[in-house]
Amino acid sequence: MTIEIAIVFGIILLAILFFITEWVSIDTVAFGIMVILLVTGLVTPQQGIMGFANQATITILALMFIGVGLEQSGAIAKLGQKLRPILGQKEWVTVTLLMVIVAGVSAVISTTAVVIVFLRILVDLSDRLKISISKLLIPLSFAGIIGGSCSLMGTSTNLIVNAVAQDLGVETFDLFEFSGIGALFFLAALIYMVFVGRKLLPSRKINQSLADNYLKDTFVTSVIIKPESQLIGKKVKETVFEREKDISLLEIKHSNGVRRFPSEDEEFRAGDLLLLKASLKRITGIFQSEGLEFVSRENLVDEQLNTEETMLCEAVVRPNSRLIGNRLENLNFKRDYAAIPLAIQQKKKKIDFNRGKATRFDVGDVVLLEVSKIDFPRLYQSSDWIILQEEGQLLPKSHKQYLAMLILGAVVILSAGGFLPIMISALAGAFAMIITKCIDLQRAYRKIDWGIIFLLAGMIPLGSAMSNTGADRYLADTFISVLDDGSPQMYVAALFGFTVLMSGFVSNNATAILIAPIAIAIAASLNLDPKGFLLTVMFAANMSFFTPIGYQTNTLIFSPGNYKFRDFLLVGGILTLIVWGLATVLIPIFYF
DSSP: OOHHHHHHHHHHHHHHHHHHHOSSOHHHHHHHHHHHHHHHTSSOHHHHHHHHHOHHHHHHHHHHHHHHHHHHTTHHHHHHHHHGGGGOSOHHHHHHHHHHHHHHHHTTSOHHHHHHHHHHHHHHHHHHHTOOGGGTHHHHHHHHHHHHTTSTTSOHHHHHHHHHHHHTTOOOOOTTTTHHHHHHHHHHHHHHIIIIIHHHSOOOOTTOOHHHHHHTTOEEEEEEEOTTOTTTTOBGGGSHHHHOSSEEEEEEEOTTSOEEOOOTTOBOOTTOEEEEEEOHHHHHHTHHHHTEEESOOSOOOHHHHSOSSEEEEEEEEOTTOTTBTOBGGGOOHHHHHSEEEEEEEETTEEEEGGGOTTOBBOTTOEEEEEEETTTHHHHHTOTTEEESSOOGGGSOOSTHHHHHHHHHHHHHHHHHTTSSOHHHHHHHHHHHHHHTTSSOHHHHHHHSOHHHHHHHHHHHHHHHHHHHHTHHHHHHHHHHHHHTTOOHHHHHHHHHHHHHHHHTTSOHHHHHHHHHHHHHHHHHHHTOOHHHHHHHHHHHHHOOTTSTTSSHHHHHHHTTTTOOHHHIIIIIHHHHHHHHHHHHHHHHHHHO
16 A cells, blocks of 8 residues: 555545534535645646536536526426325325325436425325324435436436546446336335335324424413513613523514514513513513513413414424524524524424524424514525425416426436437526526525535545545455455445445445445456446445435434434335345346
8 A cells, every 4th residue: 555545545534534423514524625635736736626617516506406496486396286185195005105206206306305395295294184294204205315316317426426437437327227227226115115114114293393392381471561660771682581591582562563573682661562481480580570460371372372473383404504503592583584483303302492502503403483474485485494384375376387397308308318418408407497587596596505516526536536546446456355256246235335334424425426436446357347336336325224314305304204313224224225135136137
């Protein structure tokens, strides 16, 4: 092993450590890798920045714009509404139809966007049909993952592996070249989930919403400021409501009838009606000192907080939301969303906002918000949140829904028919979305997952460094020496197992970038078709069903589904083993 190879391995191990621990964001790690490779001279300046101009990067960016166009125009939501009635069946029928529909749509539309739409539908459907939401969301996510793996444009991972192959002089894949194998994987997953996996999923109570938990054992009441109160003339930030963490001021209604969310600079007046939340002991303890009196001594319930002017809603933090990584105490909900945050649910923990201000947001966190009905449409359409309730009247109603679908269809036909390379057809589709105003560019910029773009820009040069130093060949030779004279099936099984384990804890895109060059080197050493090994990496990097962090949609449904880590480990672990076994058999049959 040379010094250069040792340095590359050190960079890879350090990157994996940061990816797993999440001490810093993934895109920051990738950007740092690019800089280190340039400074150490392991890549040329041209190689160091080629990730920004790589075909995979440009194609993924263009497809993101197309996905945003489908979302903003209401095309995806329209599709979900059309399909909604057929999901109102028995549990096993609902799971079957759900998985078939989602897998089919995810093959050509962003898996995350599809899951978001059906997440809203299923939350409402679960209440009406008395089907536990935990019985539906894992099948939803798994179907989206497998469906996205069935075509070249279905997931960014497939495009990345295809781009690595092109950079290293290997024949690339056609748009639907491996859809047959993917369909067999899906068929096996469908049979397993309907007859076995569905029964292994928990059936947790569907009425335990975050709102229910928030109001449980909590006193939410109205009080009035008496004329002699010491609060009169003071701002909120100068009072006990800002200093104390165990009492929340939810709302102020002035004597003139104006109802406001309490900003820090809001001044109290005599006769103001305050909506407070705390323990009964804590509320009664401030009455004498602050000059307040009860309006009602009865605990308010959810319906009373949902007044004619305000409402409660549960919102999930979107992927690429600006909230991710931020502390509660550094955010201004009233200014940015005209909403009051009441509670947050993070991976089974339910946190009162006033007691959890040091908590950082992450993808999939569920937040209970009180918002005025006037401002609700802005919150519903925000690029930061997924509101867990359907509001059909807020969806765009125009011909652009059909225009966006037509553009997507044209992109697929041009790519699948070989008329244009997928990068060019995707760019043309993105431009068509912009020129026809299916996309609001300013909103689109906020919805694009720029983290993936920087991840690719930083990690793709690492593949060049592995090739320049011979690190990929060194790992391939080590891999071959361990398996010795093993069969192609054995090599596929070993490569799939290593990749799927790594992608369970590291970004699936980063995993694909790291392992694809090694797969090509293994194929060259064995004199076998590299496409078989590249396909192994594609499927294995995507299909990390056994953890809630391996794939973005798994993270997204974790809190709304009220899941535990062991639910994924059990149900997803068995499915991973099934797919692993099928890949070991099917890929050599098709490619070796």
